[in-house]
Amino acid sequence: MPSLGPDMEAGTLVEWLIKPGDDVHRGDIIAVVETHKGAIEIEVFEDGVLETYLAEIGKTIPVGTPMAVIRGAGQDVPSRDQQLLAAADATTQKKEVAPAEPVHKTAPDTKPDQTVSGSSLPSGKPGMRVRITPAARRRAKESGLDLMSFENPGFGPEGVITLADVEARIDAKPGAPGAAANVAGPMEKSGMRKAIAAAMSRSKREIPHYYLGHTIDLSKAAAFVTQTNANRPPAERLLLGALYLKAVARALGKYPEFNGHFTGDIFHPNAAAHIGMAIRIRGGGLVAPAIHNTESLDLDSVMSAIRDLVSRVRAGRFRSSELSDPTITISSLGDRGVDTLYGVIYPPQVALIGIGTPSTRPWVQDGVLVPRQIANISLAADHRVSDGHQGALFLRAISNFLQAPETL
Amino acid sequence: MNTIEIEAVLKEEIHRIAPDIDVTTIDRDANLQEEFDIDSMDFLHLVTALSSRFNIDMPQADYPRMMTYNAMTAYLNEHAWSH
Numbered sequence: 001m002p003s004l005g006p007d008m009e010a011g012t013l014v015e016w017l018i019k020p021g022d023d024v025h026r027g028d029i030i031a032v033v034e035t036h037k038g039a040i041e042i043e044v045f046e047d048g049v050l051e052t053y054l055a056e057i058g059k060t061i062p063v064g065t066p067m068a069v070i071r072g073a074g075q076d077v078p079s080r081d082q083q084l085l086a087a088a089d090a091t092t093q094k095k096e097v098a099p100a101e102p103v104h105k106t107a108p109d110t111k112p113d114q115t116v117s118g119s120s121l122p123s124g125k126p127g128m129r130v131r132i133t134p135a136a137r138r139r140a141k142e143s144g145l146d147l148m149s150f151e152n153p154g155f156g157p158e159g160v161i162t163l164a165d166v167e168a169r170i171d172a173k174p175g176a177p178g179a180a181a182n183v184a185g186p187m188e189k190s191g192m193r194k195a196i197a198a199a200m201s202r203s204k205r206e207i208p209h210y211y212l213g214h215t216i217d218l219s220k221a222a223a224f225v226t227q228t229n230a231n232r233p234p235a236e237r238l239l240l241g242a243l244y245l246k247a248v249a250r251a252l253g254k255y256p257e258f259n260g261h262f263t264g265d266i267f268h269p270n271a272a273a274h275i276g277m278a279i280r281i282r283g284g285g286l287v288a289p290a291i292h293n294t295e296s297l298d299l300d301s302v303m304s305a306i307r308d309l310v311s312r313v314r315a316g317r318f319r320s321s322e323l324s325d326p327t328i329t330i331s332s333l334g335d336r337g338v339d340t341l342y343g344v345i346y347p348p349q350v351a352l353i354g355i356g357t358p359s360t361r362p363w364v365q366d367g368v369l370v371p372r373q374i375a376n377i378s379l380a381a382d383h384r385v386s387d388g389h390q391g392a393l394f395l396r397a398i399s400n401f402l403q404a405p406e407t408l
Numbered sequence: 409m410n411t412i413e414i415e416a417v418l419k420e421e422i423h424r425i426a427p428d429i430d431v432t433t434i435d436r437d438a439n440l441q442e443e444f445d446i447d448s449m450d451f452l453h454l455v456t457a458l459s460s461r462f463n464i465d466m467p468q469a470d471y472p473r474m475m476t477y478n479a480m481t482a483y484l485n486e487h488a489w490s491h
Contacts, residue, residue, distance in 0.1 A: 233465065234452060234455045234460075235460070239452060240448075241448075282427075282428055283428060307449070307452075307453075310453075334448055335447070336441060336442065
């Protein structure tokens with residue numbers, strides 16, 4: 001079970017996407033794990049063949065626990081001892097791994113203690129989840145179905161709620177999407193809040209933050225976006241956010257002391273800019289998954305990546321590397337916020353860029369007072385790694401790149 | 409497509425983006441983004457979806473005519489009729 005951030009202690013396996021005997025390659029998505037942040041697609045770190053499952057669907061698995069045995073390319077078939085070990089491990093667990101596909105109304109032999117539904121567990125226990133397949137969760141979310149309304153286990157293996165269960169419930173409840181809409185129920189919220197609390201407490205405890213702010217003229221960037229979008233269909237339009245990401249990526253090229261991870265008392269700069277984008281989750285909380293290699297993507301590719309990421313975050317499903325890889329975070333208040341954001345760094349990162357809501361303000365340019373589109377940008381940075389001097393140069397560099405949007 | 413059908417599509421697409429907001433409780437003449445608590449990315453997703461559903465352009469220059477629920481309905485009625 002990979003750690004997908006300093007706030008994660010465990011994850012619940014909801015789906016295997018490969019079978020024993022299948023080839024796997026680095027970066028392949030092999031499983032889906034449910035965490036406080038939603039359903040996360042787990043990527044494999046090496047090439048090889050999946051030998052055995054060690055983790056069981058529906059089980060909550062602590063970070064660091066092996067989930068499967070993967071025989072590396074060129075490695076021998078595991079020894080008899082290893083096989084026995086795996087077998088022993090499997091027998092200590094109550095049930096065998098069952099496929100997560102929807103299964104129609106098999107014998108209702110599901111033990112109540114195996115389900116995580118409203119009626120069969122003590123109420124108010126944090127971290128408790130309805131067990132549901134990702135497809136079913138998505139469908140329930142789309143239709144505004146309250147997952148907590150499932151009093152009985154679903155018909156899938158081990159009482160997992162399947163797509164068929166959700167469809168049946170939607171059919172049985174016509175025209176009521178608005179009412180029971182908040183899928184992020186109280187339990188889900190507290191899980192997310194706990195995760196944020198853990199990460200931010202660690203940040204404030206360990207990271208000696210310093211803060212800098214700068215007022216920048218976004219008129220050229222905004223005009224560039226308007227002009228670019230004028231003849232484009234909606235699916236190809238840009239937002240200012242894409243320009244922010246690119247400008248930060250370019251500035252990081254000059255100031256690498258803001259891009260990387262601080263672990264084991266040492267700062268490890270990263271060559272690539274995996275920029276975490278703070279994305280609000282409806283119903284409470286936020287996540288900041290990475291747009292990978294922002295420095296090498298053109299503006300349109302960055303924009304497509306943002307669209308894709310936001311859609312998947314809204315649908316509650318993203319990839320493990322997107323959560324563990326960010327090397328810096330951008331948090332933008334968008335067009336309905338306030339002037340300034342003061343960031344809290346997400347460990348083990350060492351910097352966060354905050355972007356306030358742009359507004360039209362008086363500005364002096366070449367000795368003349370003119371109305372311009374103005375925004376405050378801020379930097380929260382780790383004093384163990386950098387100083388205010390570099391921080392100031394970094395913020396100015398971001399501003400300068402935004403003055404030449406056509407070069408981004 | 410008639411007015412009722414057009415509004416049904418609008419409701420469906422808004423619901424996809426803001427499933428927690430009941431359309432019957434909003435002020436239809438107030439700012440759409442405020443009423444549904446959606447950001448510029450959500451709004452772009454909405455326009456992209458509507459543009460594709462109705463096969464109309466919905467240029468960015470027309471955004472000021474889509475700022476409220478009622479304005480959006482009127483805009484769609486005006487442009488989607490021809491299809």
